[in-house]
Each structure stands twice: as structure tokens, then as C-alpha cells.
Amino acid sequence: MNFVSVLVREAKYFLSVRALTKWTGDISPDSQNLVPDDIEGVVDRHGANVAFRFEGTLTTYDEFDARANRIANWALEQGLKAGDCVALFMENRPDYVATWYGMSKIGVVTALINSNLEGDSLAHCINISDARFVITGTEQDNVIRSSQGLFTARPPVWTLGGTEGADLEAAMAGVSAARPSREHRAALFGRDLCLYVYTSGTTGLPKAARLTYARTQGMMRSFIAPCHITERDRIYLTLPLYHGTGGLCGIGQAVMTGASIILRRKFSASAFWDEATDQGATSIVYIGELCRYLLNQPPHPKEQAHKIRTGFGNGLRPEVWAEFLERFKIPHLCEFYGSTEGNVSFLNFDGKVGAVGRIPGWLEKQFANIAFVKFDIETEEPVRNAEGFCIRTDVDEAGEALGLIGEDVRNRFEGYNDEQATKKKILKDVFEKGDMWFRTGDLMRKDKDGYIYFVDRIGDTFRWKGENVSTNEVGEALSSLPGIATANVYGVPLPGYDGKAGMAAITTDGDVDFEGLYKALDEKLPPYAIPIFIRIQRDADTTGTFKYRKVELVQEGFNVDDVTDPIWMYHPERKEYVPFTHDRFDSLRSGAFKF
Template sequence: MSSADIITLPQILSRVPELVSNLPAMIKGSRMAKITDTKKPLGLGVAIEHATSINPNGAAVLYQDTELTYKQFNAWANRIADYLASIGLKKGDTIAVDIENRPELLATVVGCAKLGVCAALINTSQRGKVLVHSFNLVKPKAAIIGAELVDAIEEVRAELDLKENFFFFADQDTLENPGEAPAGYKNLASEIKDCSSENPASSKQTFLRDPLFYIYTSGTTGLPKAVVFNHGRWEKAYGGFGFSAVRLTKNDRIYTTLPFYHATGMVVCWASAIANAGSLVIARKFSASGFWDDIRRYNCTAFGYVGELCRYLHEQPEKPNDRDNQVHTIVGNGLRPSIWKGFKQRFGIDRVVELYASSEGNVAFTNVFNFDNTVGFSPVSYAIVKYDKEREEPVRNSSGNMIKVGRGEAGLMLGEITDKTPFDGYTDPEKTEKSIFRDVFKKGDAWFNTGDMMRDIGFRHAQFVDRLGDTFRWKGENVSTTEVEQILDGFDGIQESVVYGVEIPNTNGRAGMAQVRMTCSHEEFDYQGLCAYLKQELPHYAIPVFLRINEQEMETTGTFKHQKNKLKDQKYDLAQQDNAVYVLLPGESCYQKLDEETQKGIDGGAYRF
């Protein structure tokens, strides 16, 4: 960390004039972010109806050649809500939703929201055992599947607890052409055709604690957990980002390539557009080479990002028209300090609304002051405490209390659990309790363990440092080491595995690496079979990049935990180990044995991970 990143009082005061000019909107957003009224109708459905009332003919959603006004989009969601109600679905029920980034996904989520039905946002890259787990975990009463995910569902359908009410959305403009639903599915576009386009009364029956959707997170251990994201939490993000931080107008267009099964796209970016009835422009997939062409095509003025996205854009060859765009604001998380200022300068970006939050967490930071190299400011109660990495636990003093770090120091981020900052938890109460520290600074207090190392840089600002425990971040996704270990151990020929994240120079996050013990010599092992198996069972970002072969018993601690710190330090460096190491290079379909020349290429940036 540079000492220049420490926030000083003169720096804070220099930002005051800009904040004062936006004070009315920020006050409104702040009030919404602190709402505790359990009887006031609120949430996504209410917000869409409000945006429709103030800008009915403005563009709500743009995708490829489709442009939907707020009036059209709202009516579509109403028809979905009306139909779902007609088949007996009601407030409190859950629907599994597996659709890639396209308008059908957004209309489905709003339709569910208006009815009070919780949409379980399945990670569209999940396959096999993980998909079955995520689907059955939330006990859905129905499933809405995009044509592009039907094959993935059909592979495991016999293992799904739900046996009826499978709906289909064609992978095309389903408002004009509903397509043909496969056997075993009802065509949702055809079913809703004659349903009511009027706002349902149920829209005004969603309140602070009512579930809006499930977002799946790897949390700190095990298979994906379904995190309850309720309407009140959405309302707080709507106020905090839409009005206070991002501050878009009805003439702004925010471009989002981030997957909408994650909160950064679904909540932060979309709420920022809805707040003042601006436009959301969505892309199915991220393309580094086509990104700025899309920005110009749709006249976008903002975009959402995760750190990898900005790095990929920054690595593209410079062009004379790099600054030929209307983007003034970007919002997201994970922009690396090493490219932060250069990225802003190259593309002519004024504001970086970097944020820190998690789907399940109760503490958030936002860069409302527009400083460089920080996740920003937090108005809620948090603490950064000293952490012992060897013992894998916070440090406590002689009185049994945890110890806050000093300015410039890094430690474990905790969020205080209060009425205003509750921890809604997971579907599993036991997992919820494991995420809570009690008696932290005084008897009876409770704090959420974020699992993240953060640095205190003063005036309630922080920097993200690293992720702790059994989860690491790669390709903008959280990877559960336990989940990957379970999948690896299920392959014939692997006796035992230990998974951890390792740093590759000039990349963001940590790449997956697995130490494996095999039933045969590594020269005879079936790497092709392993790769085919992993591609079927894991999302691409969770497949280990490196395999370290271990011929002996795995080294463990006194409490029988694998010694991951030593493995992380040695990573794939051949000079630090006698083990054979294999690597899955970008663009290759199978692992190959790592040699010194290839390692130099990896360390020197010759391969684009």
C-alpha cells in the first residue's frame, strides 16, 4: 500500500463541494438505506412501477436489437405475475430461475417480485451435482428455464425434487416469437399471452423482510449456499447506489455484461438505472474486443464491472479512439490499484464508484467521495480486527476481546449485527451461526465474519486486501475450495485433494491449485478424463489451473486441517518443491506438465489467464 492512499482531513474537505451539490439525492438515498418500517410497501416491483409512472416511454432495457420501454417491460412482468398467480403460486413460494443475461430473465424476476414469490437465481454455469444441490436446496414450486440451459437441466432432471411446473423461455425475442417448448415444458411466453398487463394488487404487498430472490454464494465452505436477498435489502441498495452513490439520470444508460445471478449486476447496476428511470443495457457475455463498440452503439454513459473486466479491457491494444465514449461513471468491485489511475485516464472516466459488499453480508462500503484505490466509505458499524493467519482466527487480548487494527494496518473485516444492519443468514441455521462472532468487544454483542482481510486507511475508508479461509476469488467469482475438493475426490484415480488459491503475476484474484494424491503414478494418470469430468461438474472458473502431485500423505495441522498456508506460498514454483506440477494453460483442453520455460512464461505474462 502506498502512503498516498491514506485518507486525510484536507482530502475529505476537498470533496465536500461536489457532495453538497448532490445533497438532496444523497439524503433521500440515505433515508432509504436506513429504512426500518416493516409496514411500508417497497422493493423491486414497487420501484419498477414508479419508474414506469415517471418515464413510461423511456427505454428500460436494451439487448441486442430489442428496446423495451418502461411501459412495455412493466406490462410483460405483470403478465408473468398474473399467470403465476393463476396456477396457484403465492407470496412466500420459490421459483428456480435458470436463464442467461437477457430481458426474459429480468421480466421473470420482476414478475415474481410483484407476486411476492422468491426467484432463486441459479448460477447459469452450474452443472451436474452442484446444479442439483442448488436447485433442490430452495424447494422450488416451479422452474423457469431458458432454452440455452434446457440441456443442463435435462442431464439432472431425474435428480430434481420438482416434477412439474417446468416453464420454458425461447432463446430469442419471445415477445414476438415464443418458439417451440421441448417436451416436458410449458411455453411461458404462450401461456401469459392473454394475461393481465395491469399492475397487480400484490405489488403493494411486499415489505421490508419479504424474500425477493436467492443468490447463491460459496460463502466460506462447502457447496453453494442460498442467500436470502429480501425486498428491504434491495430497497437499501436502491437508495444507497441509485440515489446516493451512482447518481444516474433518466438520460443515462448503464451497460452491464456481469451475470445477473450475482448481486453486482442484478442489484447494484440495475437499481442504479431504475432509481431515476434510466436505461439498462445488457450483454449476454463479456467481450473485451467488442466492449467499447457496444458502449458506443448504445450511447452508454456508465458501466458495471468486476476487477477482471477492467484488467481485460486495459490489456487490449491501445486505440486512438479509446476516449471516444460518453462513459462518465463506472460502478463495481475489484478494480486493481495497479491500473486504477491509468484506466481512468486512458478511457476518460470521471468517477469510479468502487464498492465492497457480499450477498449475505451486513456491511458495505461505497466510494462516494471518488478517491482512488479504495472500496470507499461505510456509514454502518464495522470493525477491522487483528487476525492470526497461522491459527486462522482473530487475535483476542487478555480480557478475551478482539483488537482493532491501527490506521494503515490490515485485519479481518467484521460487520456489527444490529436492527439496522441485520444478518439475514443462509437457508441453513447452523451455517448462519458459524458466520457470527459473539462477545467481540463486549458481552452480548454479535458481529458478522466477512472472511475478508481489509486495510484501514482512515476516515471510515478501507482497502480490500484478500479473502480468507476456504474461499478464494477468481474470474470475479468466489470459488469454494471444499466444493472443488469434493468433486476432485469423486474422480476415479484421485485418492485425496487439497484445493487453494495461488497468485499469478498481473492477474486479479487467485487461480485454483489442487494438491492431489493419485492411485497411480502421475505419468499414467488419465488427465483427459479428468478434464472432461471437471468441465461437466464445475463452472469453468472453478476448475483448478494447477495440479501439484503429492506421493505422500497430506500434511495436516494438530486439528487435522490441511496445511494450506505453506502450499499457497510455494504455489506452482518448481524451485520450491520436488513435486511434479501440471498446468491447464489458456486455450488448452488438457493439463500438461509444467517446466521451467513455461513457468517463466506464466510469471512473465506470456499467457492470458
């Protein structure tokens, strides 16, 4: 890269950082300008704009605000007050946003419950929130009916359109649509609790992350500047509204600017381009696997006829990234890294393929609150020196990303509604006695130009033959091969061996050449990283936000008595994969067969 190109790149990066600061610089734990104040200001300026386009119905900002006001005034009639909590268990629809927005007007905390949960998981999320009421929609009747006896406090259920619970629509029929007095939230500050947003539960029961008003504001404003969103944009949103990426960052792009949300109940790869094009979408919100699903679809006549100019999301893998932009002719995507509860986040402003963000040299002081430290895969703990302190990684060396915990909005860690879960995420005495840092649980690396790359989740990376194996690297290699649609990689214990053997659960979209599979992988991966076992699933096991589930797969391993899916095993003498039979399972378990 020549000198002029470097100057241009740095100038663009500087302007992007300045634009972002314009949107997020006034957020403070001590501020009394809260989320509902921001949204009400947008309504006052853009009341006639369309806020939501949903299943053939248009909702203006004035109508959206009136709906939220009715919900707030109804809640006041029920005796709810600032600091109380309600659980929102509803499918994607404009009322979802109107409900939590309305509650925020009177200081009531809303717990955003994953609409796919049922039974013990649903009860757990509602119970730990201490919700006074549960508000549901049209699709939750059966789940509520079967799970209600598990709710410890037995909160009353109110429904908007369902049959299980009291009729909230009828109860609001005579309720005022005027804004409730701001006095109901007058005692609140940015540091006070606004929402509970739950972790996805890929490794156990979900945890309730505490989102303050200030943190919620930050999430809602974060992608306005990077995507250059104005009140004229239409943002196509197919992700679940209970999740931070879609429900706060995506919604925030609109309700903080006056733009319009094209909202879909659920993501559909087959309907994506028809709806995005016909509704005039200019921006999208994605999760990496969503992009992969679209690439796996056959060519669509409208896949390049759209007006989409930008979008944001996370988890877009390098092997998908460039192909996605080229095939669908989308000029710009803003990949980011972050978690709902954490204090470490990055934005990829300039579109460097594979990077989740960048810390250029001239910004290192401003990012002193973020560190990458050497990490021991076997102990799953950071490496410490003779003095007991952590050691910063070298250029291009993978290490755990940490965030310094402080009182600034950018540095705060509010934790979970579970003290023990909160403590597990805090690392002490990192670089000096008494300091505290948030553990992201992610391995990342930074190159010589400051670009940051996600490597793997801690616990996903495993050791085999004395080497560290990155599940992401193996997954990318597998997914790039003909016939393999998705690849979920994990390590499984193998009798008589240290470490864990690689296993991949794949789905297919064509014929897979298993005889030539090892050779193809050998050209992409070091020998120790090539999976020993390949499990073929009809559908990938994912959460509602398309994250791969691994806990159950690891528990089942390669036990042919438990797994009904076909399994293939690498045969070291043949240098190819062979069907994994009961005989081979018994031979492996007895130690007669060796790798």
C-alpha cells in the same frame, strides 16, 4: 495535502454521503413500500423511456411492466401465492428482470440461479430453494434435460423460448397485461423475503443468501447517487443478472430512476468498445477482472470515443485502476466493497486509487457498527485478549472486518437458507458479552486518513517461513510483469515444511522471461512471498463473475501426475525458475531437495 485541499475533500465526501442517504434513508424492515412499488412508480413517471436495449430490440418501461404483469397473472393462474418460490434459470435478457419483478408483484420469492450451473450444483441450488416451478430461457435445454432427474421435488419446468419444458410464452398468450391487485402483497413488509441470490461457490456448493425486500431496495438504490444517475443515462451491463452487482445494483440504477440498460448476453472484451460507443453508454458496471481483460486487449479505435462518464463495481486492483482510467479516458469510477448477504459495505466516493471506501474521523460514530479486529492467520480466528474479547487493529494493520448484527436494515444479517452456514458467519462476545457480529471473512486495513483497503480473503492468506503471505499482493506483482495476463495465487502444502508454499496459476499474453522472473519479483516482493511454483494455464479458472477458483488448484498442487499444465519451480541455488520435472517432483517429495 494542504488545509484547503482537505476541506474540499471533506466537503465533497459530506455531500456524497448526504446524496446517498437521500436514496437509501427511507428503507425499513417495517415499511410496506416494497421493490415492486418503487418500480411501478418509475414506470408511471417514465413509461415511454427505453428500459432495455438488447440485441437490436428496444423495450420501453410500459412494455417491461406489461410483460411483468403477464408473468404475475400467469403465476396466479398456476396457484402461486405470496411466500411461494420459483427458480429462475435463464441467460441475460430483459425477460430475466421482468420475471422476478413480476413475481415480486404477487409476493412470490424468486431464486436467481447461476446460468452456468449443471448437474449436482444446479440441482443443489434448486432443491434448497423449495421451488414450485423452474423457469428457463433459450440456452438451458441440454442442462435441464440432463439434470432434471436430480431435482428432489421434481418441480415443473417452464421455458421462454426453449424446447425443454412447458411453453411459457404460449401459456401467457391470453393472459392479462394489467397490474395484478396489490392485495396479493398487502400483508408483506420490508423484512419479508424477496429473492434468493447464491454465493459463487468458489469453495464448495453455492449457498442461498436470503434477500428481503428492504435489502433488495438498498442494493438497487446504492449506486444512483455516487454515480449521479438520472433518467437520461444509459448503463452498459455485461455482468450476469443472477449476481447482485449486475442483476440488482446495476439493474437498480435504471429501474429506480427511469434510465436505460444496454444489456449484453455475456461480456465480450473484443465487442465492448463498439457496443458501448455505438449504443451511447454513459455508465458501466464492472468486476475487477473485466477491467483487466479490457486492458489486455490491443488498442481499439473506439476505446476513447465513448460517452462513458462513470461506473461502479468491485475488485479493481490498484495496478489496473489508474491505467484503466487513463487509457480509456473514464472520469470517475466508484469502487465498493460488500457482499450479497453481509452487513458490511463501503463506497469509494472520491476515487482514491486502491481504496474500497473511507470512514473519516467525523463519521466514526455513524460507523460504530463496523470493526476491524486482529486476526491469527494459522488458526483463522480473531485474536482475543485475557478477558476473552477481540482486539481492534492499529492504523494500517490488517484484520478481519466485522459488522454488528442488529435490527436496522443496515445491520441485519438474514443469513442463508442453511442454518449451519448461517451460524458459521456469526461471531459472538466480540467486545461485550452477548453481542453478535457478522464475519466478512475478509482481511482489511484502514489508514490514518480513514481510507479502507482490501487485503485478502481469509484462507487465501497463508504462512510461509513464519510470515504471512497475501495472495492479492503476490497476484498484483505477477500481473504487472510483461507477458503475464492473469495470476491466481494460493498456498500448497510442502512435505517437511510448516505452513504453505506459494503457487501461482498464470495465463500469458506474450513471452514470459522465466530466467529473469525471480529477479523481477524480488524487486516487488519480500523473499518469503515469492511463489515457489508457477503453473501456466491456457485459461484462468473463474466463476461466472470472474472470481478465481482455487479449491481444485490447491487440491492438484504441484503433483505432475495430476497436472498436465507446465509448471516452473524456483531453484534457490540458481535464484531462478526452472522447469518442474518428474525427477524434481520425486526429489522434492522424498525430502532430498530443500528450499
